[in-house]
Amino acid sequence: MCGIIGYVGDKEIVPLLLKGLQCLEYRGYDSAGIAIHRGHNLNVIKTIGKISNLEEVIKNKTEYNGKNGHINCGIGHTRWATHGEPSDVNAHPHFDTEEKIAVVHNGIIRNYQEIKEKLTHHGLTFVTQTDTEVIVQLISRNLKKTKSAVEAISKSVNELEGSYAIAILFKGESDKIYAVRKEAPLVIGIGNGENFVASDIPTLSQFVDKVIRLNDNEITIVTKNNVEFYNLSGEKIKKEPQIITKTKDILDKKGFKHYLAKEINEQAEVISNLLKDFLPGAGKPVQFDCLKFDPSFLKNIDRVLILACGTAYHAGLTAKYILETLTSIPVEVQFSSEFITASPLLTKKSLVIGISQSGETADTLAAIKKAVSTGATLLGITNRADSALADLAKEHLILSKAGVEISVAATKTFTAQLTVLYLLAVYISEVQGLRRAEIQSIKQELRELPQLVDQALLRAEYYQEQIIKYANKRDFVFIGRGVNYPIALEAALKLKELSYIHASGYASGEMKHGPIAVLDPNVPVVSICVPGETYDRVIQNSLEAKSRKAPMIAVAVDGDKKADSIFDTVLHIPQISEIISPFLVVIPLQFLAYYIAEALGQDIDQPRNLAKSVTVE
Numbered sequence: 001m002c003g004i005i006g007y008v009g010d011k012e013i014v015p016l017l018l019k020g021l022q023c024l025e026y027r028g029y030d031s032a033g034i035a036i037h038r039g040h041n042l043n044v045i046k047t048i049g050k051i052s053n054l055e056e057v058i059k060n061k062t063e064y065n066g067k068n069g070h071i072n073c074g075i076g077h078t079r080w081a082t083h084g085e086p087s088d089v090n091a092h093p094h095f096d097t098e099e100k101i102a103v104v105h106n107g108i109i110r111n112y113q114e115i116k117e118k119l120t121h122h123g124l125t126f127v128t129q130t131d132t133e134v135i136v137q138l139i140s141r142n143l144k145k146t147k148s149a150v151e152a153i154s155k156s157v158n159e160l161e162g163s164y165a166i167a168i169l170f171k172g173e174s175d176k177i178y179a180v181r182k183e184a185p186l187v188i189g190i191g192n193g194e195n196f197v198a199s200d201i202p203t204l205s206q207f208v209d210k211v212i213r214l215n216d217n218e219i220t221i222v223t224k225n226n227v228e229f230y231n232l233s234g235e236k237i238k239k240e241p242q243i244i245t246k247t248k249d250i251l252d253k254k255g256f257k258h259y260l261a262k263e264i265n266e267q268a269e270v271i272s273n274l275l276k277d278f279l280p281g282a283g284k285p286v287q288f289d290c291l292k293f294d295p296s297f298l299k300n301i302d303r304v305l306i307l308a309c310g311t312a313y314h315a316g317l318t319a320k321y322i323l324e325t326l327t328s329i330p331v332e333v334q335f336s337s338e339f340i341t342a343s344p345l346l347t348k349k350s351l352v353i354g355i356s357q358s359g360e361t362a363d364t365l366a367a368i369k370k371a372v373s374t375g376a377t378l379l380g381i382t383n384r385a386d387s388a389l390a391d392l393a394k395e396h397l398i399l400s401k402a403g404v405e406i407s408v409a410a411t412k413t414f415t416a417q418l419t420v421l422y423l424l425a426v427y428i429s430e431v432q433g434l435r436r437a438e439i440q441s442i443k444q445e446l447r448e449l450p451q452l453v454d455q456a457l458l459r460a461e462y463y464q465e466q467i468i469k470y471a472n473k474r475d476f477v478f479i480g481r482g483v484n485y486p487i488a489l490e491a492a493l494k495l496k497e498l499s500y501i502h503a504s505g506y507a508s509g510e511m512k513h514g515p516i517a518v519l520d521p522n523v524p525v526v527s528i529c530v531p532g533e534t535y536d537r538v539i540q541n542s543l544e545a546k547s548r549k550a551p552m553i554a555v556a557v558d559g560d561k562k563a564d565s566i567f568d569t570v571l572h573i574p575q576i577s578e579i580i581s582p583f584l585v586v587i588p589l590q591f592l593a594y595y596i597a598e599a600l601g602q603d604i605d606q607p608r609n610l611a612k613s614v615t616v617e
């Protein structure tokens with residue numbers, strides 16, 4: 001987590017750094033800060049809280065206004081706290097003791113305590129609780145023993161264990177940004193008479209057309225008209241720029257009050273675009289030109305292991321049902337963070353599917369590396385073509401193409417993952433020559449899906465009216481079965497992260513084995529009751545909850561009279577088959593979380609304690 005921006009060129013630097021930080025704010029918003037060269041000095045200004053706080057602090061300081069026509073050089077940072085509480089002092093950039101070097105860092109230094117002790121023993125004093133401060137102090141110390149900044153950086157990072165993307169300013173080198181990375185993203189933006197560094201490509205695409213991605217253990221020196229690259233042995237390396245697709249103004253809310261509302265409302269379009277790409281007209285098989293599998297591999301897969309976290313894990317759990325229904329392959333879904341310490345039971349015939357919106361989630365990357373070390377084949381699903389997962393899964397990569405998702409809570413990227421996973425299940429099934437009639441009807445239903453999703457989205461106001469009366473409850477229980485059990489989990493996660501209300505998701509049949517004990521008139525139960533194989537059993541479990549006097553809410557299809565008669569509130573969705581229903585069921589549940597959080601006055605797009613991209617294990 002944490003976002004890094006850097007600029008060197010002739011433009012007024014502070015507004016540029018602030019705009020870059022705003023684009024990166026999804027990576028953390030505990031504190032923000034910038035460091036710039038001014039005259040012979042390095043100036044740092046930083047504060048606890050969001051970029052808007054930093055803007056306020058900077059506003060009245062005329063010395064931070066621009067100097068067009070001169071070289072302006074600086075770095076900025078937005079923080080998600082790992083070591084040391086969110087505070088002014090722990091905010092980046094960090095100085096060395098002599099205030100000659102300023103550093104911003106994204107990542108974790110695992111051995112920072114040992115380095116801190118060593119440096120303290122040599123007489124250095126630390127002023128923050130961060131792991132980052134050891135980086136700047138190490139560089140400062142090594143600079144005194146080496147001939148160049150590159151050598152000092154290289155010597156210092158050789159002592160670090162962990163992950164890092166680091167940008168550095170040295171006093172006296174007012175036209176240069178130095179940067180280095182290992183297992184954390186950092187990209188150089190190539191402009192005309194100006195250059196940038198940033199944690200991601202969409203941010204850079206606001207300013208430039210070309211980028212160069214820094215690889216692990218590479219150091220770069222960025223000046224106004226030049227970018228040089230070195231390996232850790234100090235040898236120069238050559239790297240070519242790549243042209244990037246411009247991301248339209250990523251900060252545009254398109255008239256919605258929150259990014260979350262905008263993103264929920266984009267779901268029909270996202271699904272429709274993916275179907276256009278991968279599902280050709282009637283009678284034709286699903287096509288994934290991005291997958292290079294030998295058909296014999298797909299026909300002989302012994303098992304599928306899905307690795308993911310959070311919402312992506314819920315998409316994976318849903319995919320288990322679909323894959324096991326449509327193909328002959330057993331599927332296991334594991335939290336990436338758990339798999340890291342598990343004993344993998346994989347073979348060369350196994351398929352590992354890594355799902356990550358950001359493609360940068362440290363747990364998922366570590367789990368995938370462990371899984372593929374067994375010889376299993378990797379298929380990656382990510383929303384970010386510029387991510388580490390996209391790199392790892394080069395051969396078999398499906399981009400979920402949901403567009404930039406700014407709100408920390410995932411919505412459209414979840415339905416995009418679901419779309420890709422359903423199509424993948426159909427694709428494998430078609431290669432295996434299985435369940436032909438069933439596959440044809442699923443493909444037809446998928447084609448009709450965008451229209452149905454649109455209809456559900458148009459019911460936003462009706463959902464709001466139904467839901468709002470429950471905003472004063474402090475606990476919620478969500479229940480579902482089969483393909484909608486993961487949607488119960490996802491609904492609980494959405495409500496927790498957006499509203500801070502405690503919520504749990506359960507397989508409805510499990511309620512009577514313990515969780516039913518928590519029910520009383522203050523704990524609403526939200527049941528997912530879609531006609532099909534699970535319907536009667538979910539209704540039965542709901543009646544058990546109702547008899548404990550829990551307020552009862554259902555997600556049910558239009559015309560479901562039984563649901564109308566049992567539940568206090570019914571959130572109707574258009575008629576749909578059970579197997580495709582997760583796409584529709586999730587919509588009123590996303591709105592439920594949104595409207596309750598809004599009624600409680602919570603920070604919708606940037607919930608407390610969270611960051612969108614979790615790049616630490």
Ligand code: M6R
Nearest residue numbers: 310311312356357358361409410
């Ligand atoms: O980028 P990823 O899909 O790997 O992220 C995984 C989770 O961190 C993410 O889904 C998280 O749970 C979201 N905040 C959920 O809304």
